[in-house]
Amino acid sequence: MGQDGQQRTNGDALMSRFTRPEQTFPTLTPAEIERIRHFGEVRSYKDGEFLFETGKPGPGMFVVLKGHVAITQRDGLGHVTPVIDQGPGQFLAELSQLSGQPALVDGRAEGDVETLLLPPDRLRALLVAEAELGERIMRALILRRVNLIQGGIGGPVLIGPSHSAGVVRLQGFLTRNGQPHHLLDPERDRDAAEVITRYSPKPEDWPLVVAADGAVLRNPSESELARAIGMIGGAKDDRIYDVAVVGCGPAGLATAVYAASEGLSVAVLDIRAFGGQAGASARIENYLGFPTGISGQALTARAFTQAQKFGADIMIPVTVKSLDCTRTDGAFSVALDGSDPLRSRAVVVASGARYRRPEIANLDKFEGRGVWYWASPIEARLCAGEEVALVGAGNSAGQAAVFLSGHARRVLMIIRGGGLGASMSRYLIERIEATPNIELMFNTEITALEGDEAALLRRIRWKSRLSDDEDAADIRNLFLFVGADPATAWLDGCGVTLDRGGFVVTGAQSEQNQGRLVAPLETSVPGVYAVGDVRSGSVKRVGGAIGEGAQVVASLHGYLGDAAKPAL
Numbered sequence: 001m002g003q004d005g006q007q008r009t010n011g012d013a014l015m016s017r018f019t020r021p022e023q024t025f026p027t028l029t030p031a032e033i034e035r036i037r038h039f040g041e042v043r044s045y046k047d048g049e050f051l052f053e054t055g056k057p058g059p060g061m062f063v064v065l066k067g068h069v070a071i072t073q074r075d076g077l078g079h080v081t082p083v084i085d086q087g088p089g090q091f092l093a094e095l096s097q098l099s100g101q102p103a104l105v106d107g108r109a110e111g112d113v114e115t116l117l118l119p120p121d122r123l124r125a126l127l128v129a130e131a132e133l134g135e136r137i138m139r140a141l142i143l144r145r146v147n148l149i150q151g152g153i154g155g156p157v158l159i160g161p162s163h164s165a166g167v168v169r170l171q172g173f174l175t176r177n178g179q180p181h182h183l184l185d186p187e188r189d190r191d192a193a194e195v196i197t198r199y200s201p202k203p204e205d206w207p208l209v210v211a212a213d214g215a216v217l218r219n220p221s222e223s224e225l226a227r228a229i230g231m232i233g234g235a236k237d238d239r240i241y242d243v244a245v246v247g248c249g250p251a252g253l254a255t256a257v258y259a260a261s262e263g264l265s266v267a268v269l270d271i272r273a274f275g276g277q278a279g280a281s282a283r284i285e286n287y288l289g290f291p292t293g294i295s296g297q298a299l300t301a302r303a304f305t306q307a308q309k310f311g312a313d314i315m316i317p318v319t320v321k322s323l324d325c326t327r328t329d330g331a332f333s334v335a336l337d338g339s340d341p342l343r344s345r346a347v348v349v350a351s352g353a354r355y356r357r358p359e360i361a362n363l364d365k366f367e368g369r370g371v372w373y374w375a376s377p378i379e380a381r382l383c384a385g386e387e388v389a390l391v392g393a394g395n396s397a398g399q400a401a402v403f404l405s406g407h408a409r410r411v412l413m414i415i416r417g418g419g420l421g422a423s424m425s426r427y428l429i430e431r432i433e434a435t436p437n438i439e440l441m442f443n444t445e446i447t448a449l450e451g452d453e454a455a456l457l458r459r460i461r462w463k464s465r466l467s468d469d470e471d472a473a474d475i476r477n478l479f480l481f482v483g484a485d486p487a488t489a490w491l492d493g494c495g496v497t498l499d500r501g502g503f504v505v506t507g508a509q510s511e512q513n514q515g516r517l518v519a520p521l522e523t524s525v526p527g528v529y530a531v532g533d534v535r536s537g538s539v540k541r542v543g544g545a546i547g548e549g550a551q552v553v554a555s556l557h558g559y560l561g562d563a564a565k566p567a568l
Contacts, residue, residue, distance in 0.1 A: 024143040027089040032133055036063055039126045040116035051107040055212035055230060058103040060119040061093035067113035072106045073154035076210035077191050081153050094144040097123060098308040102230035104148055104180055124311050148180045155180035156229055159192045160207030163382055165368035166219045167207045171378050173222045176273035178301055222317050240331045240343045241267045243556055246320050247350035249276020250542050251532025253303040254549025255348050260310035267342055268314045275300035276352045278542045280374035282403030286425055287542055325494040325525050346556055349504055349530040353484030366449055370457025371478050375400035380407040383477050389460055392481030393420050398428035400479055401438055411438045414462060418442050486534050497524040504530035519555035527559055
């Protein structure tokens, strides 16, 4: 058997490590390839030539017509891992190719190769125009990304102790954004130890991050890391979008999906990750259509992919600094930190709310060092077999408590009030009451936090609100779910009316709107709308946020249609 044949055999064997291999790497029929031809153009490659490379923008989806292409994963430490060999009738792509983001794998020609190349815009057109074929391709793209994440060998390499604040922060950022990565412990991994020897990091340098091109970053910010791996996007040109959606939680994603699917050009901006607070929920069981529940990450990841499928430009992470509503040239201007302003004909405020910080002395000292505002598998790993404390009485707190109870030895649920019935869904209350290692502590509040020399949380103190009783426990992880404040500071000075709590006032509630016909979700500034948790009077539920995100699209069509009419 020749070398090419041996490589193909090895590649076929590798398929066994993938879930649902027949769906992950399907082979197209000649008839299906013919249907695809008018969406692409023929491209040829010589033996050994790269079709795409890790860390460089992907040109789109390739359909192999002749020859074979070896797919491998490569990290910044030089490790190369075979993924699969793909031949005639198979297509080369994963979710990155929907938006032209950097490739997560290498594709190298084995012998001369002839392909059809579909650039991202033509790939999206194919997915929409060919429903049945598009479904098969989309399923494969999703499964391939899942396998890359679960493989734990590609993407940026994080080097540092698993419990360090920087490691937890960056792992959470990459996980929430569906980015493959892996962590190496310098005390156990030889390659990691070699990098440590070369760069001699200080404690505040953890983690070191090695990008695909070999560049090494010392405890980078999320924006710095995103820039290094090619994640950060901005306006692709000087275009004026139909609508800018600020916030990529359930409400913003719903707006993006429905608006983009109906032909509007959409830009979505978020400071950290898609999904918002809902994306951090371990399990959502009261959302329509999921009787067994679904994690917030899984639910919002589907919407994120759906929005990209319809052509929405999603820009993460970017910080929105302000909104200019003067419209001197007929467009709103969204000021961004570190890049040129983004311009749009309409704006949807979906920026949600930021986690509220209770008044506890030295709280900021322990944030990311034992104090957490969400409960993901990353934080749960740190709590294995330990006693943890959780403060809160809403649905988010209940979901987190149930989730953590499967990892921690005991969960102390500290509740300021005298019960849960007024703030938590009944199904969660019943589940908490049935979970033996969750202990409810009513009419109680935390009074102090204590740490060690490394500023890691080691002990908490609390007291009863009904007596002078005080108590303490050695607890290294504290989870806070005490509500949230609206993220509306970026709206200062643009004329959008806020209520006393800082939430955006919409519809007839706004004094500025009285006397004129306005849509229910329109703010005091024509062309600016608000949906989801940031809106005054919203129900603060995932289903409500998604409903408002879909509802606002009809108002956007009406506003944009009126704006396009010539003046009489």
